[in-house]
Amino acid sequence: MEERPADAMVRLDARSLRGLAHPLRVRILEILRSGGPATATMLANRLGEDSGNMSWHLRQLATHGFIAEDKERGTKRERWWFALHKYIGVEQSDFLSEQELRGLLSTLKKAVITEQFRRAEEFTDQDWPTQWQEAAAVGYWRFRLSSSELAALRTELVVLLERWEARRAEDPERSDGEDVQDVVLQFQGFPYRPAS
Known part of the structure; x- marks a missing residue:
């Protein structure tokens, strides 16, 4: 059966934040996005x-x-589910004025970071060919920036990533004779204050 295309993005509001801010739900959603429909x-x-x-x-x-629910699959006893969106957009300023929402946003961020760490850890435990081991990268950079500079850097990175995503979407079968795999690029950018 053909996979259902997910919409590109959904933006969180207070109601949807309340529905997603749970570590298990973040994990479920990630599996449905990356692995396709499941029961x-x-x-x-x-x-x-x-x-x-x-x-x-x-x-x-x-x-x-x-x-x-994917009504074309399964039976009355076996319900199949699929993700509706590839990404979730979060405008953090939407949630900072209310204590409850700030707490839920913090829970969501922690669950997403945990999921990102889990993905990276899985990669290190897997046996990939040399060219993939050499192409992959784990590291970090440290800058001294203002909040507006950090926002500008994030915007530039998003534009770059969207350009690469669009390139593959234009011709998903193109491989130039190379082994093509799904690749996850994760990044975080935040101010850092060393623990005293």
């Missing part, structure tokens, strides 16, 4: 969770507009 049982087995608990979290993600 509650499949996800429960992969994540070591109870399938009833998994079904509840799937319904919460659906209620808040992150996933939907």
Whole structure:
């Protein structure tokens, strides 16, 4: 069966933030995005969770507009779910005026960072050919910037990444004879204050 194309992005609002700010839901959504449609049982087995608990979290993600049931797959007893969006946009200023929303935003950020770390850790545990080991990178840069400079740097990086994403989208089968794989590029940028 053909994969359903996900919309590019959904922007969080207070309601959807409340529905996503849970580590297990972030993990479920990542699996549905990267691995395609799945059932509650499949996800429960992969994540070591109870399938009833998994079904509840799937319904919460659906209620808040992150996933939907694939009615063309499965049976009445076996429901398949798929992600509706490739990315989630967060305008942090939307959530900073209310204490509850700031807390939920912090929970969401921690879950996303944990997921990013898990992905990077999985890569280091896998056996990739030499050319992929050499092409991959893990590192960091340290700058002295103002908040507006950091925002400008982030904007420039996003433009660059969107250009590379569009390049592949224009011709998804192009490989120039090379081994082509899905690649995840993760970055974080934040002010750093050493612990005293």
